[in-house]
Amino acid sequence: MSVKAEQFPFPFTEDRYAYSNNSSLQKPARSVTMTDRYLEEIQLKRELLQANHQRCFRSLPLSLESQWEAMRRIFNELAENEPEHFSFEKRGNEYRFQNLLLGEEERFKYRDLSSIERQPLDIAGRHVQEDLIIMGDRHDGLFLEAGQLCFPSNWSLTFVLGMDFKSIHTPVPGITHKDFIGKVERFISRIRQNEAWERKNWSMTISNKLDTPLETYANWGKLRLQVTDENVGELVHLRVEVQRLLRLPLTNDILFTIHTYLLSLNDLIRNDLWLKRLYTTIQFLSDDIAEYKGIALYKNELMQFLEKTLSEKGISL
Numbered sequence: 001m002s003v004k005a006e007q008f009p010f011p012f013t014e015d016r017y018a019y020s021n022n023s024s025l026q027k028p029a030r031s032v033t034m035t036d037r038y039l040e041e042i043q044l045k046r047e048l049l050q051a052n053h054q055r056c057f058r059s060l061p062l063s064l065e066s067q068w069e070a071m072r073r074i075f076n077e078l079a080e081n082e083p084e085h086f087s088f089e090k091r092g093n094e095y096r097f098q099n100l101l102l103g104e105e106e107r108f109k110y111r112d113l114s115s116i117e118r119q120p121l122d123i124a125g126r127h128v129q130e131d132l133i134i135m136g137d138r139h140d141g142l143f144l145e146a147g148q149l150c151f152p153s154n155w156s157l158t159f160v161l162g163m164d165f166k167s168i169h170t171p172v173p174g175i176t177h178k179d180f181i182g183k184v185e186r187f188i189s190r191i192r193q194n195e196a197w198e199r200k201n202w203s204m205t206i207s208n209k210l211d212t213p214l215e216t217y218a219n220w221g222k223l224r225l226q227v228t229d230e231n232v233g234e235l236v237h238l239r240v241e242v243q244r245l246l247r248l249p250l251t252n253d254i255l256f257t258i259h260t261y262l263l264s265l266n267d268l269i270r271n272d273l274w275l276k277r278l279y280t281t282i283q284f285l286s287d288d289i290a291e292y293k294g295i296a297l298y299k300n301e302l303m304q305f306l307e308k309t310l311s312e313k314g315i316s317l
């Protein structure tokens with residue numbers, strides 16, 4: 001599902017790419033946002049949750065307090081920022097959230113599990129385009145304690161449930177170099193209550209498929225072998241995740257949200273600056289990162305396509 005180019009959060013601010021803590025403080029603090037893909041993506045999420053609930057939702061019992069806090073926070077944000085689509089009312093301990101776009105409502109008594117049929121994060125995630133993760137902030141680090149994850153980029157919630165922040169990042173090449181990931185973890189541990197930070201992560205994917213979990217790699221991974229000089233512009237998509245980190249004030253845990261955007265190369269190259277930046281980024285990408293992001297298999301076709309387009313447009317580097 002591609003988004004319109006105007007809504008696409010193009011990630012490259014320089015011509016070369018290196019892992020960096022490219023986080024910026026958000027004012028006002030937001031953990032969720034909407035695009036014009038809302039209805040399609042919510043429908044897809046619901047289908048995935050229906051068919052593969054165990055894969056898409058996981059939690060540890062100690063995450064429940066943070067889940068309640070996250071749900072209330074998300075419903076508050078939606079009602080405040082999109083009042084024409086959502087409302088959220090409180091009477092004593094009883095809450096009513098209305099989603100006018102879907103014609104649905106959620107009623108619950110705060111922190112009363114008997115008043116809800118699903119866990120709070122599993123309810124909240126069904127109303128937003130973002131994947132939602134709770135990172136428990138414990139005395140010895142950050143741990144992944146709950147998640148509703150429908151659109152992962154080749155990772156598995158089941159595999160990382162309960163894992164600490166550094167271990168989660170072990171598959172990423174070079175991420176421990178100069179203690180990069182240790183510094184990121186210390187940065188997160190210093191985020192203050194109600195503060196939200198945002199960063200962009202990027203990768204490439206084949207087709208406009210948002211759900212690429214590790215568990216179904218056998219189905220979608222092989223699409224990378226189908227890229228040819230003729231179809232590269234249509235098949236290959238830049239995949240950008242806008243990730244937000246918000247400190248929940250009561251539990252002191254972190255709500256980590258991931259909003260995934262896709263844009264086909266054919267749409268991307270309409271913007272000359274984007275075309276140039278993508279070309280130089282891929283050109284200087286190290287082999288291990290190209291391999292990790294799955295680009296190595298079609299890098300030749302990709303580079304030839306970008307070079308041809310640059311020359312047709314008369315753009316010099």
Ligand code: HEM
Nearest residue numbers: 019020021022133135155168169171172184201202203256
């Ligand atoms: C606190 C919430 C976070 C969670 C739950 C999380 C989780 C993950 C996961 C599951 C992966 C994929 C690992 C794999 O291939 O198996 C990943 C990749 C990565 N993460 Fe995080 N992450 C978080 C925050 C951050 C932050 C704040 C940064 C940097 C400032 C960061 C940097 C990266 C990088 C650079 C990659 C490699 C992505 C790529 O090249 O495609 N992560 N993360």
